[in-house]
Amino acid sequence: MAGLPQVGPSTLRQLAALGPPDQTWSRLCAGQVPLGVVPRHATGPEALRQAWERAAAQVDPSGHWSRLRELGIGVTSLGCPGYPVSLVDDPEAPVVMFHQGDPSLLEGTCVAIVGTRRPTGYGRRIAHQLGSALAAEGISVVSGLALGIDAAAHAGAVGAGAAPIAVVGAGLDAPCPQANRPLARRIAATGLICSEVPVGVRAAPWRFPVRNRIVAAFARVVVVVESAVTGGSMSTVEHALQRSRTVLAVPGPIDAGTSAGTNRLIADGAGLCTGVGDVLASLGRSPSTAGVPSEVRRRSHPEGLAGVLLGLLGWRPETPDYLVHASGAGLREVIVALDWLTRHGWVTQQGGFVERLPVAPAPMAP
Amino acid sequence: MLATVTSAVLIGIDGHRVGVEVHVSAGLPSFTLVGLPDASCREARDRVRAAVLSSSFTFPPNRITVNLAPTNLKKTGPVLDVAVALAILAASDQLDPHLLQGAAFLGELGLDGRVRPVRGALPLAEVLNGGPLVVPTGNVGEVRLVAPEVRAAVTLRQLVDSIRGDSPWPDVDDQPATECCAGPPPDLAEVHGHPLGRLAMEVAAAGGHHTLMVGPPGAGKTMLAERLPGLLPDLAESEALEVARVHSAAGRSERHGGLPRRPPYRSPHHTASVVALIGGGSNQLRPGEISLASSGVLFLDELGEFPASHLDALRQPLESGRVEVVRAAVSASLPARFLLVGATNPCPCGWAPDVRCRCSPAQLARYARRMSGPLLDRFDLRLHLDPPDPSTLFAGPAGAESTASVRQRVLAARLRARHRGVSANRSLRGSALEQHAPLEPGAADLLRDRVDRGLLSVRGTMRLRAVALTLADLEGRDGPVTVDDVLLAECLRAHDVLPGTTA
Numbered sequence: 090m091a092g093l094p095q096v097g098p099s100t101l102r103q104l105a106a107l108g109p110p111d112q113t114w115s116r117l118c119a120g121q122v123p124l125g126v127v128p129r130h131a132t133g134p135e136a137l138r139q140a141w142e143r144a145a146a147q148v149d150p151s152g153h154w155s156r157l158r159e160l161g162i163g164v165t166s167l168g169c170p171g172y173p174v175s176l177v178d179d180p181e182a183p184v185v186m187f188h189q190g191d192p193s194l195l196e197g198t199c200v201a202i203v204g205t206r207r208p209t210g211y212g213r214r215i216a217h218q219l220g221s222a223l224a225a226e227g228i229s230v231v232s233g234l235a236l237g238i239d240a241a242a243h244a245g246a247v248g249a250g251a252a253p254i255a256v257v258g259a260g261l262d263a264p265c266p267q268a269n270r271p272l273a274r275r276i277a278a279t280g281l282i283c284s285e286v287p288v289g290v291r292a293a294p295w296r297f298p299v300r301n302r303i304v305a306a307f308a309r310v311v312v313v314v315e316s317a318v319t320g321g322s323m324s325t326v327e328h329a330l331q332r333s334r335t336v337l338a339v340p341g342p343i344d345a346g347t348s349a350g351t352n353r354l355i356a357d358g359a360g361l362c363t364g365v366g367d368v369l370a371s372l373g374r375s376p377s378t379a380g381v382p383s384e385v386r387r388r389s390h391p392e393g394l395a396g397v398l399l400g401l402l403g404w405r406p407e408t409p410d411y412l413v414h415a416s417g418a419g420l421r422e423v424i425v426a427l428d429w430l431t432r433h434g435w436v437t438q439q440g441g442f443v444e445r446l447p448v449a450p451a452p453m454a455p
Numbered sequence: 456m457l458a459t460v461t462s463a464v465l466i467g468i469d470g471h472r473v474g475v476e477v478h479v480s481a482g483l484p485s486f487t488l489v490g491l492p493d494a495s496c497r498e499a500r501d502r503v504r505a506a507v508l509s510s511s512f513t514f515p516p517n518r519i520t521v522n523l524a525p526t527n528l529k530k531t532g533p534v535l536d537v538a539v540a541l542a543i544l545a546a547s548d549q550l551d552p553h554l555l556q557g558a559a560f561l562g563e564l565g566l567d568g569r570v571r572p573v574r575g576a577l578p579l580a581e582v583l584n585g586g587p588l589v590v591p592t593g594n595v596g597e598v599r600l601v602a603p604e605v606r607a608a609v610t611l612r613q614l615v616d617s618i619r620g621d622s623p624w625p626d627v628d629d630q631p632a633t634e635c636c637a638g639p640p641p642d643l644a645e646v647h648g649h650p651l652g653r654l655a656m657e658v659a660a661a662g663g664h665h666t667l668m669v670g671p672p673g674a675g676k677t678m679l680a681e682r683l684p685g686l687l688p689d690l691a692e693s694e695a696l697e698v699a700r701v702h703s704a705a706g707r708s709e710r711h712g713g714l715p716r717r718p719p720y721r722s723p724h725h726t727a728s729v730v731a732l733i734g735g736g737s738n739q740l741r742p743g744e745i746s747l748a749s750s751g752v753l754f755l756d757e758l759g760e761f762p763a764s765h766l767d768a769l770r771q772p773l774e775s776g777r778v779e780v781v782r783a784a785v786s787a788s789l790p791a792r793f794l795l796v797g798a799t800n801p802c803p804c805g806w807a808p809d810v811r812c813r814c815s816p817a818q819l820a821r822y823a824r825r826m827s828g829p830l831l832d833r834f835d836l837r838l839h840l841d842p843p844d845p846s847t848l849f850a851g852p853a854g855a856e857s858t859a860s861v862r863q864r865v866l867a868a869r870l871r872a873r874h875r876g877v878s879a880n881r882s883l884r885g886s887a888l889e890q891h892a893p894l895e896p897g898a899a900d901l902l903r904d905r906v907d908r909g910l911l912s913v914r915g916t917m918r919l920r921a922v923a924l925t926l927a928d929l930e931g932r933d934g935p936v937t938v939d940d941v942l943l944a945e946c947l948r949a950h951d952v953l954p955g956t957t958a
Contacts, residue, residue: 206815206816207812207816236816237816266816268816268820346811406808408651408840408841409651409946410648410650410651410652410841410843413650413651414648414650414843414844414846414847415844420650420651420654420943421939421943424939424942424943424946427946428942439951440808440839440949440951440952440953441669441838441839441946441949441952442808442839
């Protein structure tokens with residue numbers, strides 16, 4: 090039923106309320122659903138009801154079941170045993186949940202890490218660090234397996250401790266963008282991927298904000314790493330606030346568009362997240378001392394040209410051209426100094442840009 | 456009666472000698488042209504008839520058969536008009552056939568008997584060298600480069616009179632056309648800021664390294680590329696002749712008298728067809744842009760807008776320096792030793808990786824995919840250009856080095872390359888590179904570190920060494936390549952300069 094055209098969570102809930110699923114299905118196939126549950130759509134309710142009838146005629150429910158079993162996908166629906174506890178009382182609880190992996194993870198403590206699909210190096214790094222630190226604390230990281238912050242958080246969490254949970258907006262046979270497929274396989278192997286969308290349904294833009302309510306429902310705390318003032322992360326925040334979840338935001342440079350949303354959240358009263366400790370504190374726990382890479386390694390500022398260059402680098406990538414112009418030094422000297430800074434972990438160079446690293450250098454990604 | 460006149464036709468950039476045989480015999484008046492003429496060549500019948508009549512000769516009212524030998528060679532274009540007309544006159548007793556013996560004639564005829572210039576006169580003249588040669592006045596300048604004794608034809612009437620000895624051969628203006636048509640080339644001194652971009656142009660000119668510039672609109676990519684030809688050394692004699700030959704074959708000889716001295720600069724629009732870029736056409740096999748840019752610079756602006764298939768067609772000529780254009784009936788080998796400079800935006804909107812960029816990751820990846828890995832690999836220099844800091848724009852002209860002074864260093868570096876037996880360091884491969892670009896121990900460690908970390912391929916290491924060697928050459932330094940050279944070369948060869956490739 091969930092795979093029919095124009096069926097979102099609320100329509101599906103109305104359909105489910107009509108009676109036992111098998112009866113509703115046969116009414117669908119016969120084109121006899123009451124027009125009251127058919128959503129108002131441009132093509133008119135009658136046309137859509139016929140579209141449902143046609144689509145339903147082509148679906149073979151038992152074949153669908155065997156396909157799910159082949160893919161190792163489990164199904165629970167509202168009211169069944171095994172349905173996630175955190176969703177039972179949800180105002181917009183999904184009628185059906187498909188999942189792949191270990192559903193018992195949802196019983197543990199979950200923290201969502203969300204953010205823009207187009208992060209800066211800073212956001213990517215923070216998401217990765219938070220993901221791995223939380224996992225090391227035994228906390229499952231919930232995110233949407235999208236590009237950017239989601240992927241960075243999941244990548245940090247995979248293999249670092251507690252297994253991550255991904256809530257996706259497409260059918261579980263193709264849960265995420267192509268670039269994240271390897272990550273999705275690793276999460277399915279150790280953690281949990283779930284979706285309210287049946288197998289075979291492709292991602293559509295409207296499904297992502299809808300999916301975000303489940304992310305918010307699963308998590309006790311939602312951490313926004315980088316976000317513009319509008320966007321998917323902000324919809325997660327709204328859902329989280331409706332469900333009285335704690336929202337933390339990671340601050341960023343005030344002139345970076347990618348941090349405008351998070352800085353606004355902090356101004357509006359969201360909690361400040363400056364490290365994994367803040368997240369744990371909001372969960373009412375204190376950080377275990379082991380394995381939290383947040384201690385600052387003190388070291389002296391480099392001298393000479395390297396120090397000058399470091400002073401010129403703000404928190405956004407710059408080109409060597411800019412450094413030559415601003416420092417007044419020769420190109421050759423600047424390049425040599427930049428190499429020194431790179432080797433000593435002060436800066437990173439990528440794609441013709443130089444970006445400053447935080448004072449405590451992140452452990453090199455394997 | 457039979458008469459034969461020698462002429463030539465063009466395939467690619469090579470002339471092929473053609474004998475024009477005309478037989479005039481009794482019979483119903485007719486005019487047949489045989490020997491694989493194409494449409495424009497067959498039209499010679501009508502042009503020749505009108506030109507002969509306009510020049511107050513008689514067009515024989517007999518059966519005329521024209522054969523173009525060898526018959527298996529496709530003949531294209533109007534270049535044989537004059538030869539056909541002369542052969543008809545000789546075969547109809549209006550001109551002594553002995554006067555035509557050993558001589559060769561090129562030219563298109565107008566209906567009024569005027570002789571018009573033809574495309575590719577220079578390579579045609581080369582194949583006809585040996586006997587007296589008569590070409591249209593408009594072609595005398597270029598033909599004189601290979602055949603100083605060339606004679607000019609203005610009209611068919613004058614041509615016949617001169618052949619008979621009734622009037623002298625016309626003098627052709629010998630003064631070289633004024634050089635100035637284009638004005639002075641743009642100077643590097645006008646470029647503010649861009650230390651990396653300037654260095655890249657210098658290195659590209661000195662080492663012949665292909666260069667890719669990536670940057671937002673208005674960063675100065677085109678401005679830098681336009682100044683690259685000015686840095687290149689003058690053409691050597693043999694190169695100049697080849698440039699003249701290619702440009703003549705393409706019908707682009709603009710200069711009269713004297714070889715081209717400066718390397719050519721071509722910047723085709725991204726809507727150019729594959730044939731326009733590579734060369735071809737069904738019968739004539741015209742040289743394409745890559746041949747016109749041979750010995751010079753081929754600048755492909757908006758590289759990302761070129762269809763991927765066009766760009767990949769460049770790969771093989773980039774390696775070999777020649778392009779073999781083959782069609783069912785004909786083939787031609789055209790020179791293609793060009794220095795490729797590409798400029799592109801980093802993404803469709805132009806601003807990546809800045810926050811102003813509004814492209815989705817999928818869009819970035821699609822944009823980056825247009826340039827295949829193998830093609831990207833052929834760019835020795837890959838750099839990101841940002842618009843210079845506004846303060847440099849108004850700093851005045853002080854400080855910026857001029858083209859002339861940079862060219863001094865380029866010339867010195869090219870001289871070093873020539874001592875190594877190559878025209879530029881780009882051509883150094885494998886063992887030659889080992890021999891001529893030894894590494895300082897530190898530099899070797901640095902490269903090994905990059906290879907170990909998977910940042911450099913073996914091929915990439917070699918290209919990096921060649922660029923580092925060019926950098927050392929530009930400093931006028933002998934001895935091993937230093938760590939600084941390698942670091943600078945690495946900076947000029949950013950390996951993930953297109954944002955989509957890293958997503």
